[in-house]
Amino acid sequence: xxxxxxxxxxxxxxxxxxxxxxxxxxxxxxxxxxxxxxxxxxxxxxxxxxxxxxxxxxxxxxxxxxxxxxxxxxxxxxxxxxxxxxxxxxxxxxxxxxxxxxxxxxxxxxxxxxxxxxxxxxxxxxxxxxxxxxxxxxxxxxxxxxxxxxxxxxxxx
Ligand SMILES: [Cu+2]
Numbered sequence: 001x002x003x004x005x006x007x008x009x010x011x012x013x014x015x016x017x018x019x020x021x022x023x024x025x026x027x028x029x030x031x032x033x034x035x036x037x038x039x040x041x042x043x044x045x046x047x048x049x050x051x052x053x054x055x056x057x058x059x060x061x062x063x064x065x066x067x068x069x070x071x072x073x074x075x076x077x078x079x080x081x082x083x084x085x086x087x088x089x090x091x092x093x094x095x096x097x098x099x100x101x102x103x104x105x106x107x108x109x110x111x112x113x114x115x116x117x118x119x120x121x122x123x124x125x126x127x128x129x130x131x132x133x134x135x136x137x138x139x140x141x142x143x144x145x146x147x148x149x150x151x152x153x154x155x156x157x
Pocket of ligand 1: 046075076087109110111
């Protein structure tokens with residue numbers, strides 16, 4: 001099971017296989033935390049990663065801390081009744097036992113608001129993830145090629 005999850009998770013990061021990085025903390029495996037290179041003028045940026053939980057109990061991501069932004073929250077993209085993509089905070093981010101959670105464009109993401117510095121492709125942005133059971137886990141978000149939407153232009157509640 002462990003092996004299967006890992007293989008599946010790694011295949012999700014196939015766009016950047018050479019540069020994928022990961023961290024292990026107890027039963028948690030955090031795969032390729034990354035931030036698409038924000039424009040120099042961007043006031044916000046999105047962060048993505050895969051979190052797999054090889055344990056037998058649910059885990060929760062409670063908080064993300066980084067000096068890179070004044071505020072870091074977890075958002076999800078939802079389509080409203082008018083068909084417009086909007087973001088809203090994720091209140092309870094659970095990683096089910098023997099399962100994994102994917103934060104990816106168009107879905108859940110870490111929202112970094114009020115960037116304190118610019119970033120360049122290849123930079124490693126230090127951050128701490130705070131989990132309910134595993135506690136504080138130090139990670140680095142890799143700044144990946146931008147190639148995607150201008151996240152800061154999307155509507156945020
Ligand atoms: Cu967002």
